[in-house]
Amino acid sequence: MKLTLRIWRQRNADADGAMSTYEVDGVSADMSFLEMLDTLNEDLILQGEDPVAFDHDCREGICGACSLVINGDAHGPERTTTCQLHMRSFHDGDTIDIEPWRAAAFPLVKDLVVDRSAFDRIIQAGGYVTAPTGAAPEAHATPVPKPDADFAFEHAECIGCGACVAACPNGAAMLFTSAKINHLNTLPQGAPERETRVLDMVAKMDEEGFGGCTLAGECATACPKGIPLVSITGMNKEWLRATRKAGGR
Amino acid sequence: MARTVWDSSVGKKTVMAVSGLIMLLYLVVHMIGNLKIFFGPGEFNHYAHWLRTVGEPFMHYEWTLWLIRVVLVVAVVAHATSAYQLSRRDLRARPDKYVHRKARTSYATRTMRWGGTILALFIVWHLLDLTTGTVHSGGFQPGHPYQNVVDTFSTWYGDVIYIVAMLALGLHIRHGFWSAAQTLGVGDRARDRALKTVANILALLLTAGFLAVPVAVMTGVVS
Numbered sequence: 001m002k003l004t005l006r007i008w009r010q011r012n013a014d015a016d017g018a019m020s021t022y023e024v025d026g027v028s029a030d031m032s033f034l035e036m037l038d039t040l041n042e043d044l045i046l047q048g049e050d051p052v053a054f055d056h057d058c059r060e061g062i063c064g065a066c067s068l069v070i071n072g073d074a075h076g077p078e079r080t081t082t083c084q085l086h087m088r089s090f091h092d093g094d095t096i097d098i099e100p101w102r103a104a105a106f107p108l109v110k111d112l113v114v115d116r117s118a119f120d121r122i123i124q125a126g127g128y129v130t131a132p133t134g135a136a137p138e139a140h141a142t143p144v145p146k147p148d149a150d151f152a153f154e155h156a157e158c159i160g161c162g163a164c165v166a167a168c169p170n171g172a173a174m175l176f177t178s179a180k181i182n183h184l185n186t187l188p189q190g191a192p193e194r195e196t197r198v199l200d201m202v203a204k205m206d207e208e209g210f211g212g213c214t215l216a217g218e219c220a221t222a223c224p225k226g227i228p229l230v231s232i233t234g235m236n237k238e239w240l241r242a243t244r245k246a247g248g249r
Numbered sequence: 250m251a252r253t254v255w256d257s258s259v260g261k262k263t264v265m266a267v268s269g270l271i272m273l274l275y276l277v278v279h280m281i282g283n284l285k286i287f288f289g290p291g292e293f294n295h296y297a298h299w300l301r302t303v304g305e306p307f308m309h310y311e312w313t314l315w316l317i318r319v320v321l322v323v324a325v326v327a328h329a330t331s332a333y334q335l336s337r338r339d340l341r342a343r344p345d346k347y348v349h350r351k352a353r354t355s356y357a358t359r360t361m362r363w364g365g366t367i368l369a370l371f372i373v374w375h376l377l378d379l380t381t382g383t384v385h386s387g388g389f390q391p392g393h394p395y396q397n398v399v400d401t402f403s404t405w406y407g408d409v410i411y412i413v414a415m416l417a418l419g420l421h422i423r424h425g426f427w428s429a430a431q432t433l434g435v436g437d438r439a440r441d442r443a444l445k446t447v448a449n450i451l452a453l454l455l456t457a458g459f460l461a462v463p464v465a466v467m468t469g470v471v472s
């Protein structure tokens with residue numbers, strides 16, 4: 001396949017950025033999207049040009065490092081991560097637009113790399129349990145009803161990639177935050193911090209400059225792990241419950 | 250407690266949902282009341298007079314009406330203020346647009362902000378027109394709402410303003426009712442379809458019910 005790529009290039013946070021056009025040839029349908037970019041970068045290095053900076057790590061869809069908006073879709077046209085997107089989803093002669101995640105809370109570092117440490121700070125605010133968990137416990141020690149276990153697991157799938165923020169017209173981190181809250185608040189291990197967790201994580205989310213939810217639903221459409229939109233409803237419910245209980249603290 | 254709620258984006262959205270639902274409840278009652286115009290000036294004007302005497306003898310003349318007015322003003326101000334502040338936050342959170350744009354999200358979602366602005370302007374116009382009579386077209390007669398309504402809908406601009414506002418209202422409720430359920434944490438997968446259906450029915454009934462009046466005046470059914 002021969003492709004035309006239009007990629008956002010920007011030296012650093014303060015520089016002006018723009019879309020630059022590149023041609024790549026010899027792309028196989030079996031390549032992942034990132035391998036296709038590796039091919040481009042090899043060419044660029046050979047030509048003495050600055051390679052395109054992009055984030056990646058596991059390349060198997062579990063770490064949440066990869067992050068590209070491809071033709072306007074976070075993680076591209078398939079419901080998966082960019083690293084697990086394959087070139088068979090494109091056609092010979094296509095023009096592909098590649099942009100970084102866009103949100104005020106995710107400042108641009110270089111080219112397609114943005115700083116997502118705001119997510120880490122939301123986790124620090126309450127995305128943990130204080131109960132000592134140790135090694136894998138005996139399965140019957142702490143009974144968890146099956147529906148709760150399923151619900152918690154569904155939300156535990158969030159890999160913290162930030163596609164939800166990138167897709168949201170308000171740059172909101174509601175889906176990410178709600179996934180973490182629903183995951184931990186459903187399990188007995190998370191019960192001691194049930195109220196402080198939701199209050200602190202939501203407050204941190206606001207403080208970091210993320211937007212609010214208008215229930216547009218773009219986040220859930222973009223999420224590679226299928227975290228559902230009702231996850232946000234669940235977080236709102238937890239927040240209201242905690243606010244009532246804490247009397248506002 | 251009040252501070253925590255108002256300072257949080259989730260809390261402010263709760264204020265928006267509760268105030269929206271209060272206005273929605275009022276509008277259902279208001280719409281049904283308006284339909285009395287089809288039973289002639291006697292019944293309509295009598296109904297308008299009754300609104301001022303509700304709750305007597307416990308309440309004095311117009312006390313109940315003023316109570317409702319105060320609740321509504323608080324609801325409108327709370328709703329519009331939180332809508333404005335949350336919208337500002339949302340726009341700040343997403344300063345750079347994507348070069349590759351896509352048409353997204355449902356019509357109703359995208360129209361919440363300008364639809365809300367139309368509603369805000371309409372509320373002001375509507376009060377100046379039929380409550381105070383300040384901008385009324387004919388000779389405004391307090392205590393004769395039937396004639397006042399007919400006069401308003403006998404002008405082309407009275408009809409246009411009203412029709413545009415009621416269409417905006419329908420779209421606003423269609424997304425708003427379902428949204429409020431999510432904001433208040435009562436939506437879930439099992440209830441989603443039911444909530445969307447109720448939202449659509451409410452939107453349709455209110456829009457049709459409110460629009461019946463100007464259409465009736467335009468076609469001469471009410472004169």
Ligand code: HEM
Binds near residue numbers: 276328332361
């Ligand atoms: C003063 C004029 C109004 C303005 C400026 C306004 C504006 C807005 C905005 C911007 C939203 C948020 C939309 C979103 O999150 O996507 C909203 C939601 C809503 N509005 Fe209004 N609106 C107005 C009047 C009304 C009226 C008359 C009703 C009564 C039916 C109403 C009911 C609602 C409801 C139920 C919601 C959903 C709240 C939620 O998302 O939790 N609004 N409004």
Ligand code: SF4
Binds near residue numbers: 160162175179225226
């Ligand atoms: S909710 Fe989905 S899109 Fe958002 S960070 Fe988690 S995995 Fe990524």
Ligand code: FES
Binds near residue numbers: 059062065
């Ligand atoms: S690189 Fe790890 S999820 Fe894509």
